[in-house]
Amino acid sequence: MVSEDKPVSICRVHFDPDGVSIDVPTGTTLLEAAQRAGVPIDSVCGGAGRCGRCKVRVTGSVSVSGEEPSPESRSGKPRMVLACMGTITGDVNVHVPESSRIGIHQILEASEHVELKALSPLVRKVHLHLPKPTLEDNLSDLDRIRRSLLNAEDRSAKIGLPVLRTIPRVVREKDWEITLSIAETTVGKRIVKIEPGDTTDSMYGIAVDIGTTTVVLRLIDMVTGKTLTTESTYNKQIVCGEDVLTRIFYAEEHGTSTMTKLIIQTIDFLISEACEHASKLTGKKIRPTDILSASISGNPAMIHFFLMLDTSNMRLEPYIPVANLIPFVHADDIPLNINPNSLVYICPGRASYIGGDVLADVLASGMHLSKKLSLLIDVGTNGEVVLGNKDWMVCCSCSAGPAFEGGEVSCGMRAMQGAIDRISITRSGDVRFHTIGDVEPLGICGSGLIDLISELFVHDYIDRRGVLNPTASKRIRKLESGESAFYIAHRGKGKLVKDWGEQPTEILITDTDIQNILRTKAAIYSGCSVLLKSLEYDFEDVSQVIIAGGFGRYLNIRKAITIGLLPDIDLKKYRFIGNGALEGARLTLLSSQKRNEILDIYRKMTYFELSVSALFFEEFSSALFLPHTDIERFPSVKSFLNKEHHDER
Amino acid sequence: MVSEDKPVSICRVHFDPDGVSIDVPTGTTLLEAAQRAGVPIDSVCGGAGRCGRCKVRVTGSVSVSGEEPSPESRSGKPRMVLACMGTITGDVNVHVPESSRIGIHQILEASEHVELKALSPLVRKVHLHLPKPTLEDNLSDLDRIRRSLLNAEDRSAKIGLPVLRTIPRVVREKDWEITLSIAETTVGKRIVKIEPGDTTDSMYGIAVDIGTTTVVLRLIDMVTGKTLTTESTYNKQIVCGEDVLTRIFYAEEHGTSTMTKLIIQTIDFLISEACEHASKLTGKKIRPTDILSASISGNPAMIHFFLMLDTSNMRLEPYIPVANLIPFVHADDIPLNINPNSLVYICPGRASYIGGDVLADVLASGMHLSKKLSLLIDVGTNGEVVLGNKDWMVCCSCSAGPAFEGGEVSCGMRAMQGAIDRISITRSGDVRFHTIGDVEPLGICGSGLIDLISELFVHDYIDRRGVLNPTASKRIRKLESGESAFYIAHRGKGKLVKDWGEQPTEILITDTDIQNILRTKAAIYSGCSVLLKSLEYDFEDVSQVIIAGGFGRYLNIRKAITIGLLPDIDLKKYRFIGNGALEGARLTLLSSQKRNEILDIYRKMTYFELSVSALFFEEFSSALFLPHTDIERFPSVKSFLNKEHHDER
Ligand code: FES
Numbered sequence A, B: 001m002v003s004e005d006k007p008v009s010i011c012r013v014h015f016d017p018d019g020v021s022i023d024v025p026t027g028t029t030l031l032e033a034a035q036r037a038g039v040p041i042d043s044v045c046g047g048a049g050r051c052g053r054c055k056v057r058v059t060g061s062v063s064v065s066g067e068e069p070s071p072e073s074r075s076g077k078p079r080m081v082l083a084c085m086g087t088i089t090g091d092v093n094v095h096v097p098e099s100s101r102i103g104i105h106q107i108l109e110a111s112e113h114v115e116l117k118a119l120s121p122l123v124r125k126v127h128l129h130l131p132k133p134t135l136e137d138n139l140s141d142l143d144r145i146r147r148s149l150l151n152a153e154d155r156s157a158k159i160g161l162p163v164l165r166t167i168p169r170v171v172r173e174k175d176w177e178i179t180l181s182i183a184e185t186t187v188g189k190r191i192v193k194i195e196p197g198d199t200t201d202s203m204y205g206i207a208v209d210i211g212t213t214t215v216v217l218r219l220i221d222m223v224t225g226k227t228l229t230t231e232s233t234y235n236k237q238i239v240c241g242e243d244v245l246t247r248i249f250y251a252e253e254h255g256t257s258t259m260t261k262l263i264i265q266t267i268d269f270l271i272s273e274a275c276e277h278a279s280k281l282t283g284k285k286i287r288p289t290d291i292l293s294a295s296i297s298g299n300p301a302m303i304h305f306f307l308m309l310d311t312s313n314m315r316l317e318p319y320i321p322v323a324n325l326i327p328f329v330h331a332d333d334i335p336l337n338i339n340p341n342s343l344v345y346i347c348p349g350r351a352s353y354i355g356g357d358v359l360a361d362v363l364a365s366g367m368h369l370s371k372k373l374s375l376l377i378d379v380g381t382n383g384e385v386v387l388g389n390k391d392w393m394v395c396c397s398c399s400a401g402p403a404f405e406g407g408e409v410s411c412g413m414r415a416m417q418g419a420i421d422r423i424s425i426t427r428s429g430d431v432r433f434h435t436i437g438d439v440e441p442l443g444i445c446g447s448g449l450i451d452l453i454s455e456l457f458v459h460d461y462i463d464r465r466g467v468l469n470p471t472a473s474k475r476i477r478k479l480e481s482g483e484s485a486f487y488i489a490h491r492g493k494g495k496l497v498k499d500w501g502e503q504p505t506e507i508l509i510t511d512t513d514i515q516n517i518l519r520t521k522a523a524i525y526s527g528c529s530v531l532l533k534s535l536e537y538d539f540e541d542v543s544q545v546i547i548a549g550g551f552g553r554y555l556n557i558r559k560a561i562t563i564g565l566l567p568d569i570d571l572k573k574y575r576f577i578g579n580g581a582l583e584g585a586r587l588t589l590l591s592s593q594k595r596n597e598i599l600d601i602y603r604k605m606t607y608f609e610l611s612v613s614a615l616f617f618e619e620f621s622s623a624l625f626l627p628h629t630d631i632e633r634f635p636s637v638k639s640f641l642n643k644e645h646h647d648e649r
């Protein structure tokens, strides 16, 4: 965290029992340092010093906000302080008691990889030593291969012409010793490659999450199941529009093929990067053609673009995709720069706005295997919500709008370099923030906006309708348009990915911005709430709330509750699964069991169309307040609110 | 028939009970006229006037060879004559009694088409009227289509990306009325085309026989199963060599792709010709992309070339093809100029020299459905033989050599325009012949050579070893090389397909030519004989002998027996099936039953390698005589041979 107003020096902060150390500038609060170090300290009031949940025991240089260092501080004796109120002035040791923990620590780890008991990858290698043909044993090359396969299903595996063409050369190259690569699809097996000799120790696959903004690719050693490298880059389609709808329009005007070309270029770039990095790492030359399988997840529009399928019917009522359950496709039908005979698996979607990325989230979360009721929220552009357990599932898309993705907010931007992803306002009214890449700030991304609204609200700079109080802070001013704005910082000189014309020199948040953010948070909250109500459940019935999406990982749950984005339930029920879409792609790549499971999820899942639900509009309107019209739904927020000031309804 | 020595006028000959009339030049024998008219008169001695089998009752102008017209001839009263001895001098009516008939009349008809009880084509069309999507019924386009399919197998039909891409446009083009084309393969169903509206009344397929010399294509209306047009042309590969081995060598030197390109060009040409002709015929515009299925038969080398599979291992011991049972291939993997998403079916082969053409012959012959023992002979370059019944089958390739295809014989040529395809020698030593296309003669094709050897033998111009007797005819002369040659005719000025350098001005047959032909006939006869012996059968056990191949149709069975090419059994046992390879392709295109049957033939068939059989070499040596060392095997030939002259062994 960087305070923009004061000169700083660097202090070391050590957290126990986590055993984590972090260097932070002086002036950082203990709570901020803990967040930055990944130490989960509960902070119901968002660091306003009101809830008292963030108590920690410190030894070292900490001053309680605004006061002179106490004798204990100087003496080095341990003392209890509120982490949000303790400003670091020098090196310090912090002990975080269990009672102050959010309890999501273990989940952050779990989000890395779901462990697979056994690998049953999309493609498997079989090494064979064929008997040499003679006049007495004069089977054709193909029949000779088939005869040597032990498994009857393998023996009847399909084979395409391109692979068939390679057979006579390959079988004779290393004296009738060969390695077959056999893909296992829902519609039978298929021989996708034949190599001379024994190559069973090298087999590669890719798992790809095609995000609207970012594309992430994992190159996986299919023998061990280990990820060799993870690469990510911006989706090159961004030049045609930042959000899905703009791109669908673009595709209608310029043809889907432009979109397809751009996404293929993006993935091909990641493939070559991954091969290069993995080659260095393993000391083995790994080429794109060594990649024999791929599993892809993405929202329906991204998958349609990837496959060059028309998206125009997805944007118009009744919102119809070409296909949700996409059959295996051949790499060279796309064409993707991996082995052209490879099969590409696409995680199935459920509707035009519930894609394979969401089903992959579900798969990665494991909620489909649990008896307990789970609520999964992917806080992306649309805000997709899945409610259910191992027996049933209902999903909806909240049409949340792009506020958390940088849209509809003047200072909003994607979670990319220069984006403010965490903000706090000190008691004295200073603004502290962290930018991605630790560079000068360019704008604010989703998690930063949630922090910001929460902080503005907690510090009474906005009321429950989200309207700025011009007298609450010298940072609030009237704009020419007549509305108020809160000043955060001056813009750095970094370049935004998209050229927005003349770029503002200041990062401000206006009343309009705040209203747009409130609409977004209201959509997501009411999506969850309607799904539950329509099945006669309540938030309290939910055993776990799973937060998915790359964005989710930086989300401050407490602050999200404060603004009424997430329900006010026991923090221990929250779980982050990180990029579940990518993890789901990895799982389906490596395990036929997981491919069956996601198909089962697809079959089990019912789509609930919110846009025709009267209840949704009612809920939505009530959720436009901070945290909600019905404050009783947010008891933890209610408990620290300044009654006189906030409870004006 | 044209006698080259005498001026001619035209007479009308009418045959009863056939009801066939034909115009022939004066000087034609009744037997020749009958052969030309397709009236099958038995002629054991090959028209030498010795066997007495060719008796017919005539009314009209016929003179018995060399004699003055009899009073009956002038009076118009019916009289019995030997057809081979009766020369036509004016209009004549001929009654052919049952006792003089070969009894293959009905088979010539049967060879046209095997009747199919029910069509179950490779591709089937299904017309659907889909319910329009609504917010309540918002299935994806693909799921909407699947749901409307009644058959569960259809519902799970695979679909490739290229077809998937067409869906959103097509379903909406005619208000959710569509026609699916579903292919049925051994590995499940597949949607190969989706069209707007109801197009179930137009569905086309092609059956193709890829011959080494000639490629024949049938365009078939898949709704009715009717052949719309049959097109044929020379295989463009001929420029790389006339026979299979030369082409394999060529492919090794210049790459298989050259061969592939040439055969695809050939077929694509036939496709466009067929579409044009069929469009005129039906009044409907039929385009190559309307062709949704194809079935191909051909010898293994041709199929390998067609699919761009390496042939080099097929020519070297142990003669290994890449594959015998070829999986369905996609049209655009080849690529063939039909609908790119079509599946192409390849009739399976059994070994490097027993191809899908032979299995298609078997399928067309129906021998695989009969309890009776059948012997099928395809007198092509190799001379393939299949022996068996519905329970078992053994096949072999006789390596007969290309004599009957125009190779290894100085005046030999393929059965193309200008080829002498029928020859007879009159009692007075005149040579009469017929050329394909009724043009001036360029050379002699297989059936002509068989006729010629038989005639030379019957007229004692050659002895049982096939050596010309220089004193037997003024047409026999000594060449510079020291060997003898029999003069047939002067060459016409037509151009041979292959440029043979300086072309001879005379059509001659030499001692060496005759030896080459004897080797060929000996190979085929002994192939048959060894197959039978190895299973402890005799020719007499065979219920039918099936002659396949386009060449077979013009083959004079009696003359083929005379030279010992075919076994001397009851002529009634012989059946011509014409181009069984093409017919087999047609059947597999139209009937899943037939595709199962050919697969069953493939599984049932055992390959017998003659090249390692000691018995074969023994049999072969004995068969080099005319008709055979063991004259007792050819009783009908023995009966008319001049004992003193021929029985010199
Ligand atoms: S008191 Fe520190 S976070 Fe509430």
Ligand code: FES
Binding pocket: B042, B043, B044, B045, B046, B047, B048, B049, B050, B051, B052, B053, B054, B055, B082, B083, B084, B085
């Ligand atoms: S007697 Fe006429 S053919 Fe034999």
